Amino acid sequence: MTNLRDILDQHVSNGPVPGAVGLVARGDRIEVEAVGSVDVDGSSPMARDSIFRIASITKPVTAAAVMMLVEDGLIALDDPVDRWLPELASPTVLRTPAGPVDDVVPAARAITVVDLLTFRAGYGFPSDFSLPVIQLLFSELRQGPPQPQHVTAPDEWMATLSRIPLLHQPGDVWLYNTCSDILGVLIARVSGRPLPEFLAERLFEPLGMVDTGFAVPAAKLDRFTSYYRPVPEGGIELVDTPDGGWSSLPAFPSGAGGLVSTVDDWHSFARMLLAEGAVDGRRLLSARSVRQMTTDHLTRSQREASGLFTEGQGWGFGGSVDVAAIDPWNVPGRYGWVGGTGTAAHITASTGAVAILLSQLAMAGPTPPALMRDFWRYAAQA
Known part of the structure; x- marks a missing residue:
């Protein structure tokens, strides 16, 4: 057996x-x-x-x-995250996913905590890694295989993220990985640690x-x-x-x-x-x-x-x-x-x-x- x-x-x-x-x-x-x-x-x-x-x-x-911070009463699932992540206060979204990174429209609504938890904030990887905006996630944010000594500190990382448009409108599509890195920054800023x-x-x-x-x-x-x-x-x-x-x-x-x-x-x-x-x-x-x-x-x-x-x-x-x-x-x-x-x-x-x-x-x-x-x-x- x-x-x-x-x-x-x-x-x-x-x-x-x-x-x-x-x-x-x-x-x-x-x-x-x-x-x-x-x-x-x-x-x-x-x-x-x-x-x-x-x-x-x-x-x-x-x-x-x-979820611990939610239970502490410091944040709520439906809260817009720009209170703690001001870099995400005015996100833009690609007009079409395969389009150039400067062809964007305003986000229809704010990104919320639950958007990040469910990977539906608009940031992250689709199945097609060849899209122009995905290349920025690799080159500018060092997304992909872990490289702990090659990624910039959280404030600088968030500043870079703010210059990268969303692939989809908040809430629309599941995209992999990036939202968990954003959540790590959110935890630190909300908790002050x-x-x-x-x-x-x-x-x-x-x-x-x-x-x-x-x-x-x-x-x-x-x-x-x-x-x-x-x-x-x-x-x-x-x-x-x-x-x-x-x-x-x-x-x-x-x-x-x-x-x-x-x-x-x-x-x-x-x-x-x-x-x-x-x-x-x-x-x-x-x-x-x-x-x-x-x-x-x-x-x-x-x-x-x-x-x-x-x-x-x-x-x-x-x-x-x-x-x-x-x-x-x-x-x-x-x-x-x-x-x-x-x-x-x-x-x-x-x-x-x-x-x-x-x-x-x-x-x-x-x-x-x-x-x-x-x-x-x-x-x-x-």
């Missing part, structure tokens, strides 16, 4: 994944396996507490932090997420994995070493994909969501906020237009929501997301299930690789 170790080992032993850690849990029954090594040299075996760049599974954490400090105090410390943050301290670098990406001619190449881009705090802490973490740390966050916001008798979020996070907010046409990114899934706050059993691993109501560095994390409230996969090989594109799909299939049956 196939087990979790078999699933992971199949992809590590046969290449190209150097190593991986997987966690599948239902209630108190937890299965964790670590296979392979932290780098291609095989210098250290992968371990349960190995630290990974988790990329876009940062997004649900950022969304949870925003840097994003790393706010997350540490309100989420990481209460949940015991001791290895989660925007950088890895020197004392923990021996547990930090190297990071690779596939190359067109076959094989993989090194992108970042433990003493590289995540060895010091970045100027721009990315709410879209900047965190490092472990399977047990993200599991602590997942358990909080499954418990509808409570942990060890302490409530971090209300049940209502958790339900809002994990409920699909897209229209059918918005889901269909999301293309390769969500493969027809819905979107809650900071993560996708399965709306139908499209594939063997899809369970209606499953919430979570994937990270471009080779990570994935999901919860299913109806079954109390958690499935977390961390690897250090970047995805080649929006379509999840075979390792993820095999892992999800196993988790759905476990």
Whole structure:
């Protein structure tokens, strides 16, 4: 009978994944396996507490932090964000998505907090990366694969963003990624604290997420994995070493994909969501906020237009929501997301299930690789 170790080992032993850690849990029954090594040299075996760049599974954490501010009464979901982000006070919108970046019209309405949470603010990636305005997201904002030491500080980043038009009118279309980075800046400005400090105090410390943050301290670098990406001619190449881009705090802490973490740390966050916001008798979020996070907010046409990114899934706050059993691993109501560095994390409230996969090989594109799909299939049956 196939087990979790078999699933992971199949992809590590046969290449190209150097190593991986997987966690599948239902209630108190937890299965964790670590296979392979932290780098291609095989210098250290992968371990349960190995630290990974988790990329876009940062997004649900950022969304949870925003909901804390909502519950604090400091912001509301329907609030226009220009009170805290004046750079977005007068956005312009491309007349046509494929048009030149200077052919714009005024936005029909203000961008709201919920627009950002649902990725419908007008900023972000469509399926077509060749559009002129999308090239500005890559070149001017360093959107795309995480580059923590190459992104400007939040105020400068927002000033640059203000000069880039929206691809669509606020509320109309789901677009990927950029909204979570904007939310990171919003959290800092509303709370009056840097994003790393706010997350540490309100989420990481209460949940015991001791290895989660925007950088890895020197004392923990021996547990930090190297990071690779596939190359067109076959094989993989090194992108970042433990003493590289995540060895010091970045100027721009990315709410879209900047965190490092472990399977047990993200599991602590997942358990909080499954418990509808409570942990060890302490409530971090209300049940209502958790339900809002994990409920699909897209229209059918918005889901269909999301293309390769969500493969027809819905979107809650900071993560996708399965709306139908499209594939063997899809369970209606499953919430979570994937990270471009080779990570994935999901919860299913109806079954109390958690499935977390961390690897250090970047995805080649929006379509999840075979390792993820095999892992999800196993988790759905476990």
